[in-house]
Amino acid sequence: MPDIVFRQHRNIELSTIEHINTQIQANWDNITVVKAFAEAYKQKLPVVAVEVGDVDAGRLEVGANTLEKEYSLTIDIFSTSNGQANDLAEFIVEDVIKNGWVYKEYSRDSGAETVSGVASGRVRVSSRISNRKLNFGDNPANFDKYRRIITASIRKA
Amino acid sequence: MFKIDIDFRINSLARFSKEERKLAKTVGIGPRTNSSTLSESVIASAAGIARAAVYKIAVDTKNYMREFINTHRRRNPETHGENPSEKRKTNVDSLSSVIDVHELGSVPGFYAVGVGSVQELGVFAPYWYLINYGGLARVKSPFIPGSFNGNPADPALKGTGIDAFNYEKGSKFGMSSDNLTIILPMHYVDRTEDWLRQNANILARKYGEQK
Numbered sequence: 001m002p003d004i005v006f007r008q009h010r011n012i013e014l015s016t017i018e019h020i021n022t023q024i025q026a027n028w029d030n031i032t033v034v035k036a037f038a039e040a041y042k043q044k045l046p047v048v049a050v051e052v053g054d055v056d057a058g059r060l061e062v063g064a065n066t067l068e069k070e071y072s073l074t075i076d077i078f079s080t081s082n083g084q085a086n087d088l089a090e091f092i093v094e095d096v097i098k099n100g101w102v103y104k105e106y107s108r109d110s111g112a113e114t115v116s117g118v119a120s121g122r123v124r125v126s127s128r129i130s131n132r133k134l135n136f137g138d139n140p141a142n143f144d145k146y147r148r149i150i151t152a153s154i155r156k157a
Numbered sequence: 158m159f160k161i162d163i164d165f166r167i168n169s170l171a172r173f174s175k176e177e178r179k180l181a182k183t184v185g186i187g188p189r190t191n192s193s194t195l196s197e198s199v200i201a202s203a204a205g206i207a208r209a210a211v212y213k214i215a216v217d218t219k220n221y222m223r224e225f226i227n228t229h230r231r232r233n234p235e236t237h238g239e240n241p242s243e244k245r246k247t248n249v250d251s252l253s254s255v256i257d258v259h260e261l262g263s264v265p266g267f268y269a270v271g272v273g274s275v276q277e278l279g280v281f282a283p284y285w286y287l288i289n290y291g292g293l294a295r296v297k298s299p300f301i302p303g304s305f306n307g308n309p310a311d312p313a314l315k316g317t318g319i320d321a322f323n324y325e326k327g328s329k330f331g332m333s334s335d336n337l338t339i340i341l342p343m344h345y346v347d348r349t350e351d352w353l354r355q356n357a358n359i360l361a362r363k364y365g366e367q368k
Contacts, residue, residue, distance in 0.1 A: 037291055038339050054348060072351070074344060076291075127354070130347075134290050141293035141337055149290060151347050 003110035008156060011105050012071055013052040014115070015123055016154070019101040020050055020075070020092065027091065040078055041143055046088070049076040068155065070126055075150040082146050089131050089148040100124040103156050124157040208268045214360055215258045215270040222272065222349040226253045229343050252282040291342030297335050302328040
């Protein structure tokens with residue numbers, strides 16, 4: 001029995017980052033995937049920052065105590081050219097997140113540095129996926145020159 | 158920033174609440190009235206109800222966005238000094254106060270309102286984009302008057318000079334710094350869009366025909 005068992009929010013976050021990282025490393029070269037937005041600025045371009053943020057919870061059905069939780073997924077793409085940003089964003093939407101991915105329940109033994117995950121369902125994109133180019137004006141910092149942002153609402157299926 | 162428009166046709170009074178049906182009765186709409194039999198003035202009254210509902214959701218959207226911004230701010234607005242006269246608006250204060258509702262158009266059967274004008278934001282809260290999406294911002298510190306033993310700062314001596322910098326009010330010499338700082342994203346536009354989407358769907362089912 002592991003000492004620390006993660007709850008759904010962290011499980012969704014880790015499952016999502018693991019899936020996106022695996023797919024990008026298998027299909028692209030020299031792209032770093034990081035967990036937090038601020039972490040991206042410490043890396044070498046191009047970088048993909050994945051964050052699972054706010055939670056909206058509603059009753060699964062009238063009178064039920066079970067909550068149906070929706071998480072906001074934000075993927076920031078920091079690229080070296082417009083073309084690369086466009087291709088990478090489309091790849092992430094069409095080939096990585098559109099059809100959902102495996103949900104894992106993660107745990108960690110006391111003192112261990114790594115976590116282990118066991119498949120336990122799927123993560124689905126519940127409503128919308130938006131993929132936008134960001135424009136920071138005429139003279140943005142190098143890191144913000146070629147950026148795109150993908151946002152979606154996701155939930156455990 | 159957001160545009161809410163809705164095509165509304167009067168198909169069935171069953172869509173209206175008790176209060177709205179009561180109001181409709183006063184202008185002659187019955188439960189089985191067909192839209193084709195309604196007079197123009199009656200349709201105008203019912204359309205007015207729908208228009209008011211659209212306007213209300215725009216105001217609610219504005220309030221939601223302002224509240225979201227204020228509850229997710231990272232900087233207290235009172236950090237600018239102990240003296241009340243020294244306080245000034247932060248970028249987030251300006252952003253929150255400039256988001257408002259704008260009527261965009263109204264023709265029979267169609268009504269549109271907007272929440273947040275990009276033109277106004279560009280003038281009064283130019284950092285709205287950076288606060289929403291995050292990024293690098295150039296932050297320049299205030300100019301501090303002073304000198305190194307009566308001499309201005311010499312970039313060639315950076316890190317090796319032996320004189321201390323002394324504050325001297327009114328000095329023509331001085332120092333300031335110019336740094337790039339990471340602004341974390343607030344995503345207030347996306348979160349408000351999620352909220353609006355849910356509530357606009359309820360409104361559209363009640364009054365409108367979704368395109």
